[in-house]
Amino acid sequence: MSQQQVQPRPHQTRELAPSVLAAAHSLRRGFEGAVHLPGEADYDARRRAPYSSVDPHPALVAEAASVADVRAAVVTARDYDLPFAVQATGHGTHVPSDGGLLLRTSGMSSVLVDPERRIARVRPGTVWEEVIADAEPFGLAPLAGTAPSVGVVGYTLGGGFGWLARKYGFAADSVLCAEIVTADGRIVTASPDRHADLFWAVRGGGGNFGVVTSLEFRLHPVAQVHAGTAFFAIDRAAETLVRYRDWIRDVPDELSTAILLTRLPHDPEVPEALRGRRVIGIQAMYPGEAEQARRLLRPLWAAAGPVLLDGMRSTTFGRSAMGGTFPRRMETLHTLPDPVIEALVNAGGRAAPTVEIRHWGGAIAGQGPGAAPVGHRDVPLSVIVDVDVPEVDQALRTHGTGGTFLNFLHDTTRTATAYAADDHRRLREVKRAYDPDNFFRHNHNIPPAGLGSG
Numbered sequence: 001m002s003q004q005q006v007q008p009r010p011h012q013t014r015e016l017a018p019s020v021l022a023a024a025h026s027l028r029r030g031f032e033g034a035v036h037l038p039g040e041a042d043y044d045a046r047r048r049a050p051y052s053s054v055d056p057h058p059a060l061v062a063e064a065a066s067v068a069d070v071r072a073a074v075v076t077a078r079d080y081d082l083p084f085a086v087q088a089t090g091h092g093t094h095v096p097s098d099g100g101l102l103l104r105t106s107g108m109s110s111v112l113v114d115p116e117r118r119i120a121r122v123r124p125g126t127v128w129e130e131v132i133a134d135a136e137p138f139g140l141a142p143l144a145g146t147a148p149s150v151g152v153v154g155y156t157l158g159g160g161f162g163w164l165a166r167k168y169g170f171a172a173d174s175v176l177c178a179e180i181v182t183a184d185g186r187i188v189t190a191s192p193d194r195h196a197d198l199f200w201a202v203r204g205g206g207g208n209f210g211v212v213t214s215l216e217f218r219l220h221p222v223a224q225v226h227a228g229t230a231f232f233a234i235d236r237a238a239e240t241l242v243r244y245r246d247w248i249r250d251v252p253d254e255l256s257t258a259i260l261l262t263r264l265p266h267d268p269e270v271p272e273a274l275r276g277r278r279v280i281g282i283q284a285m286y287p288g289e290a291e292q293a294r295r296l297l298r299p300l301w302a303a304a305g306p307v308l309l310d311g312m313r314s315t316t317f318g319r320s321a322m323g324g325t326f327p328r329r330m331e332t333l334h335t336l337p338d339p340v341i342e343a344l345v346n347a348g349g350r351a352a353p354t355v356e357i358r359h360w361g362g363a364i365a366g367q368g369p370g371a372a373p374v375g376h377r378d379v380p381l382s383v384i385v386d387v388d389v390p391e392v393d394q395a396l397r398t399h400g401t402g403g404t405f406l407n408f409l410h411d412t413t414r415t416a417t418a419y420a421a422d423d424h425r426r427l428r429e430v431k432r433a434y435d436p437d438n439f440f441r442h443n444h445n446i447p448p449a450g451l452g453s454g
Contacts, residue, residue, distance in 0.1 A: 016037060016038065016059070017059070019080050019081075019082075020037070020059040020060060020080075020082075021037075022080065023059070023060065023076050023077075023079075023080035023082060023101070024037055024060050026076055026079070026080075027060070027062060027072060027073065027076045027101075030068075030072070031062065031069055031072055031073075032064075032065040032066050032068070032069050033062065033063040033064050033065035033066075033069050033107060034046075034062075034063045035060060035061070035062050035063075036060065036061040036062075036063075037059075037060050038057070038059070038060075043061060046061040046063065046102075046104060047061050047102060049087065049096070050087075054095070054096050055096060056085075056096035056097045056098060056102065057096070057098050057099070058085070058097045058098065058099065058100050058101060058102035059082060059099050059100055059101065060082075060101055060102070061101075061102045061104060062101060062102070062103050062104065063104045063106075063107050064103060064104065064105050064107065064108055065107055065108065066108070067179070067181070067187060067213045067214075070103065070105070070108075070124075070181045070211050070213055071181050071185055071187060073101060073103045074103075074181055074183070074185050074211065074439075075185045076101065077100065077101040077439075078183075078184075078185070078439065082099075082100045082101045083097065083098075083099060083100030083101070083441075083442060084097075084100055084101050084103070084439060084440065084442065085097035085100060085101075085102050085103070085442035085443070086102075086103045086104075086105060086207055086211055087102060087103070087104050087105070087106075088104070088105045088106050088124055088125055088151040088153060088154055095412060095442045095443060097442050100442070103211065105123075105124040105125050105153075105211070105213075106125040106151075107125055108123040108124050108125040108213070109122075109123055109125035109126045109127070109130065110122065110123045110126065111126055111130050111131050111134045113131075113134045113135050113138065113140070113219070115135075115138035115140065118140055118218055118219045118220070118221070119176065119216060119217070119218060119219060120134070120135060120142060120216070120217060120219055121214060121215070121216045122152050122153070122214065122215055123213065123214055124151070124153045124211070124212055124213055124214070124215075125151065126151065126152045126153070127148065127149055127150060127151050127152065128142065128144035128145065128147075128148045128149070128150055128151075128152055128155070129148035129149060129318075131144065131152060132144060132148060132317065132318040133318065135219050136316055136317070136318050138219075139221060139222070139223040140219035140220065140221060140222070141164065141219060141220055141221075141222035141317040141318075142171070142174075142217070142219055142220075143160060143162050143164050143165065143168055143169070143170070143171040143173075143174055143217075143220070144162050144171075145160065145161065145162040145163075145171075145407075146162065146163070146322055148318070152215065153212050153215055154207070155171060155407065156171045156172055156175060156203075156215060156217070157172070157202055157203075157204070157205065157206050157207060157212065158204070158206050158406040158407040158444075159171070159172050159204045159372075159374035159375055159405060159406055159407055160172055160374075160407065161360075161364075161375070161405060161407060161408075163227070163256050163285040163320075163322070164220065164222065164256070164285070164287065164317075165256065165360075165362070165363065165364055166253050166254070166255070166256045166359070166360070166361060166362030166363060166364060167220075167253050167254050167256070167287065167362060167363055168220050168363055169363040169364055169366075169367060170204070170364060170372065170374045170375070171217070172203035172204045172372040172374050173203070173363075173367055173371065173372055173374075174217045174218040174220075175199075175202075175203050175215060175216070175217045175372070176191065176216045176217055176218065177189055177190060177191035177194075177199070177215075177216045178190050178191075178199065178202055178212050178214070178215050178216070179212065179213045179214040179215075180198065180202065180209065180210035180211065180212050180213065181210055181211040181213060182209070182210045182434055182435070183210065183434065183435040183437065183439040183440060187213070188210075190202060197430050197433065198210075198430060198433075198434055200370070200372065200373065200426075200430070201373065201426075201427055201430040201431070201434075203372035203373070203374070204372045204373040204374035204375075204406070204419075204423075205373060205427050205430075205431075205446060206406055206443055206444050206446070207440055207443045208427070208431055208435070208440050208443060208444075208445065208446045209430065209431065209434050209435060209440065210434065210435075210440065222287045222317050223316070224287070224288075224314060224315070224316060224317075225285050225286060225287050225288075225314070225315065225316070225317050225320050226284075226285075226286045226288065226289065226290040226293035226294075226312060226313070226314045227284060227285040227286070227312065227313070227315065227320035227322065228283070228284070228310075228311040228312040228313050228320070228322065229260070229281045229282065229283045229284075229311045229312070229322060230281070230282050230284075230301065230304075230307050230309070230310045230311060230312055231264065231274070231279045231280065231281050231282075231307070231308045231309040231310075231311070232279060232280045232281075232282070232301075232304035232305050232306070232307060232308055233279065233280070233304075233305055233306075233308060234261070234277075234278045234279055234280055235305075236280070236303065236304055236305045237261055237280050237344075237345045238341055238342070238345050239303050239304075240259065240280055240282075240300070240303045240304045241259060241336055241341045241344070241345070241357065242303075242336075242338075242341065243299065243300060243303035244257075244259055244300060244303075244336065244357070245335055245336040245381075247299055247300055248359045248361070248380060248381075251296060251359075252296070253361075253362035253363060254286055254287055254288060255284065255285075255286050255293070255296055255297075256284065256285045256286075256359065257282065257283060257284045257297075257300075257358075257359050258282075258283040258284075258356050258357060258358040258359065259280065259281070259282060259283075259356070259357045259358075260280065260281030260282075260283060260354065260355065260356055261278070261279075261280060261281075261344060261345065261352070261353075261354065261355040262278070262279065262281055262354040262355070263276060263277065263278045263279070263352065263354070264276065264277055264278075264279055264309075270309070271308075271309060274308055274309060278352060279308065280304055282297070282300060282301065282304060283322055284297055284312065285320060285322075287317075289314075290312075290313075290314045293312070294312070328353075328385055328386050328387050328388055328410070329384070329385045329388065329392070329393060329396065330382060330383065330384045330385075330404050330405060330408040330409060331382065331383050331396040331397075331400035331401070331402075331403075331404065332360075332375070332376050332379040332381065332382050332383075332400060332401045332403040332404065332405070333379065333380075333381045333382070333383060333396075333399060333400050333401060334379060334380065334381070334401060335380075335381070336357065336381060337399050339395050339398070339399060340383070340395045340396065340399050342395075343389075343391050343392045343394070343395035343396075344357070344383070344385075344392060344395075346391075347385075347389045347391060347392045351387075353385050353386050353387045353389055353392070354385075354386045355383065355384070355385050355386075355392075356382075356383070356384040357381060357382070357383050358381065358382050358383075358384070359380065359381060360377075360379055360380050360381060360382060361380045364377055365377045365378055373419055373420070373423035373424075373426070373427055374405075374406075375403070375404075375405040375406070375418060375419075376401060376403040376405075376420060379401055379403065382405065382408070383396060383400070384408060402417060403417055403418070404417045404418045405418055406418040406444055409444065412443075412444055412445065415444040415445060415446065418444070424446070425449075427446050428446060428447065428448060428449040429449045431446050431447065431448040431449065432448035432449045432450060432451075435448060436448050436451075438451055
C-alpha cells in the first residue's frame, strides 16, 4: 500500500483562544471521558489521524465514554461555534479537524449478539474483529470488510463492501436501526418506522447526518468459507483479464472474486524465488465446500497459467481475512475494455502500481426500491489503483462510469460521484431536514439542499 505523505506541521505554541478554554471548561463539567488541549501530555497522540496524509490540529480532543458524552460534545461545539469532527478508527477521516472539536469514539466499544434473531448490536468504537469473534461460535458472520481492525460504524455508514456482499449485499443493507445524536443535540433512534428518512440516509450517507452511537444489524449464516489468494506469473495478465470479463457473467452470487496485479513482498512467508516478483493474484471467497469453489474457479486459473503460490484454503470466515488495496484512484466500470486492460497491465514499469479489479453484482444489485443509497448498484466492476499513473487515469476516465464508492474514495471533492444522481438529491433534502447549517461537514460532505452546489 502507498499513501501520500505530508510533513507534520510544527505545533503552534501560542496561547489558546479564550473561547477554546471556555469550551474545554464547559465540556469537562460532567464529561465522563478525557478532554485534551494542545500542550497537554496526551494531546498529540489523540489528535492523530489514521492516515499519514492527514495531519489535524484540533482546538481540543474529546474522548467519549457514553452517549451523554457524545451529546455534550455536539452541544459544546455548537455553543462555542467550533468546527466538529468524529473519529473512531479511520473510515471518513479525510479532512483535518483543524481548530475545532475532535470527538473520538474509539473508547465506546461493545458487542451484543442475539444468535436466535441473528442480530448484533454495537457501539461506535467497535471493530469488526470483535463482532466476528462473538458471532463465529454460532455459525454466523457479519458483512465485514477486508481488515478486521476497521471500525464497524464508519465502514457501514459508507456502505460497506466486503467479501460476502455478492451474496448478502452491502453492510448498510443489513442495518436494522441506529441510535444517532443529531446536529441539534437530540438522541433519536432511526429505523424503517421511526425517522425513516434519516434511517435511509445514514445507510450509505457517511457521517453527514449525526453521530451514530449504536448500530443494530443482521448477521448471516456463514460457518465455513473457501478463501484466499492464488498467485500466477504476470506474463498472462492480459489473457486473464480478458477471461475474467466474460467469466463473471455466469458465476453464482455466492462466489466473490477480485484480480490483483501486484508485487509480492520480500517476506519469509513468500517462497524465495517469488519475493519481489510482479504477479497476478486471483482472490476469492466462497461460503461452501472447497471442491465446488475450485470447480468454479478452474476456467480463470486455466487462463492465468500454472499456480506459483496457492493461498486458497477452507476455514472460518473470521480466519479468512484478505488484505485490501489502499485506494489512490477508484472507478466503476460496466466492462473491462481492451484499452483499460492494456493500461493496467503495462502501467508503471518497475514502479508498477498495485491494481485491484473486483466483481460486484449479485445481491448488491438486487435490493429493489427503498435500497440504501450506496454506490452504483448496477455496475459489475470496480478498479482500484494505489498510486497515480497517468495512462491508467486516462483509461479509467475514458471508459469508466464516472462513479465511485464512498468507502474507497479519498478525494473529498468527488463525494457526489459516490451516489446515483437521484439518491444524492434526496440525501441533500434529508440533510436539510436534520442538519440545515451543515454542522457535520468535516467529512465526505453532502451539503444541505439550498446550501452550495453539492
